[in-house]
Amino acid sequence: xEYNSLTxxxxxxxxxxxxxxxxxxxxxxxxxxxxxxxxMETATGMGMAVVFVLVLAAVFTWMxxxxxxxxxxxxxxxxVTFILVIAALVxxxxxxxxxxxxxxxxxxxxxLPLITTNCAVLGVCLINIDKEYSIMTATVFSFASxxxxxxxxxxxxxxxxxxxxxxxxKSFEGTAIGLITxxxxxxxxxxxxxxxxx
Amino acid sequence: MSVVKEFTKGFWQELPxxxxxxxxxxTLAVTKTAFAGAGMGLATTFVLVCSxxxxxxxxxxxxxxxxxxxxxxxxxxxxxxxEMLMKAYAYPLSxxxxxFIPLIVVNCIVLGRAEAFASKNSxxxxxxxxxxxxxxxxxxxxxxxxxxxxxxxxxxxGGTPMEMLAFGSSFKPFSFMVQAxxxxxxxxxxxxxxxxxxxxxxI
Numbered sequence: 138x139e140y141n142s143l144t145x146x147x148x149x150x151x152x153x154x155x156x157x158x159x160x161x162x163x164x165x166x167x168x169x170x171x172x173x174x175x176x177m178e179t180a181t182g183m184g185m186a187v188v189f190v191l192v193l194a195a196v197f198t199w200m201x202x203x204x205x206x207x208x209x210x211x212x213x214x215x216x217v218t219f220i221l222v223i224a225a226l227v228x229x230x231x232x233x234x235x236x237x238x239x240x241x242x243x244x245x246x247x248x249l250p251l252i253t254t255n256c257a258v259l260g261v262c263l264i265n266i267d268k269e270y271s272i273m274t275a276t277v278f279s280f281a282s283x284x285x286x287x288x289x290x291x292x293x294x295x296x297x298x299x300x301x302x303x304x305x306x307k308s309f310e311g312t313a314i315g316l317i318t319x320x321x322x323x324x325x326x327x328x329x330x331x332x333x334x335x
Numbered sequence: 336m337s338v339v340k341e342f343t344k345g346f347w348q349e350l351p352x353x354x355x356x357x358x359x360x361x362t363l364a365v366t367k368t369a370f371a372g373a374g375m376g377l378a379t380t381f382v383l384v385c386s387x388x389x390x391x392x393x394x395x396x397x398x399x400x401x402x403x404x405x406x407x408x409x410x411x412x413x414x415x416x417x418e419m420l421m422k423a424y425a426y427p428l429s430x431x432x433x434x435f436i437p438l439i440v441v442n443c444i445v446l447g448r449a450e451a452f453a454s455k456n457s458x459x460x461x462x463x464x465x466x467x468x469x470x471x472x473x474x475x476x477x478x479x480x481x482x483x484x485x486x487x488x489x490x491x492x493g494g495t496p497m498e499m500l501a502f503g504s505s506f507k508p509f510s511f512m513v514q515a516x517x518x519x520x521x522x523x524x525x526x527x528x529x530x531x532x533x534x535x536x537x538i
Contacts, residue, residue, distance in 0.1 A: 164364035308530035316523030
């Protein structure tokens with residue numbers, strides 16, 4: 138599909154945030170989803186960090202692939218290259234933030250190293266290449282996917298905070314009830330299925 | 336003796352993803368059938384064993400400061416090997432698993448074993464550890480896949496030559512189970528059951 142008009146992009150955003158939510162419909166990034174969702178504060182911090190890094194990572198991996206790997210006929214090395222680009226990028230963002238934006242670093246800093254091994258980041262970068270998106274489409278799609286991730290994470294954290302006052306069966310405490318809650322949210326998001334196709 | 340212990344701990348004590356809640360993305364995504372689950376598990380096992388062996392061989396060479404980056408490069412190389420082998424010899428499976436084969440790189444089980452075990456232990460122990468954890472993971476994925484497939488599609492061993500219908504042809508599949516919400520719920524219920532066993536019988 139070609140993305141030319143504003144409507145196309147709007148549809149792409151709606152699709153990536155709601156219909157094919159990266160966490161709840163595509164199963165990417167579940168480890169941080171269950172790991173950092175115990176408090177709203179950490180969940181929003183992680184969400185913002187992912188939005189920031191994912192967009193940068195998508196642009197950099199897209200350029201690496203198109204301008205370095207394709208001319209050298211090294212397409213099969215994309216997994217290795219992308220993970221290194223992402224790891225280096227995360228390290229660089231962390232150093233840059235620490236130096237010039239200490240306030241932001243205080244909020245997001247602890248989440249940055251975790252993002253290297255967040256499969257949502259590598260996953261979206263690979264989807265961009267698989268679907269042969271242009272750089273503009275890839276950027277918009279990555280941004281929307283990351284927003285979808287942040288949205289699902291924040292929703293989930295909001296529910297999870299209430300677990301503290303709920304009477305949960307002892308065997309289900311912790312991850313088990315978390316997964317069942319995630320299933321319920323996924324069911325709610327399932328209502329959007331078929332609205333837009335990308 | 337210790338080799339046996341390192342091998343068998345992956346089957347219950349440290350069974351991912353049920354006992355150690357790691358490697359969830361492929362666990363949820365590819366377990367639509369037992370066949371796909373087992374295939375994913377075995378691909379992960381291959382990467383896990385190879386990277387564990389190589390990392391434990393190189394443990395004295397890799398500088399501590401850049402160890403994580405080095406581990407990731409080693410793991411990623413083996414993932415590329417698996418990806419190419421699968422495309423060559425198991426094309427239908429590679430189509431089913433799709434994006435999740437390259438994503439073995441960021442599977443926290445693989446990096447977790449490299450960091451927690453292979454970088455500190457001997458080559459033989461690391462190989463046994465990788466094989467045990469990998470096979471345990473494969474069985475867990477196959478089990479989850481079998482349950483979801485049984486209710487979601489009404490088949491047993493679908494996608495293989497031994498495919499058969501579990502409830503006869505009039506069964507209406509409970510398609511919720513093969514979709515995303517079913518994956519979360521099914522894993523949640525299994526974890527709850529294991530929590531129950533844990534509390535009741537202390538195993």
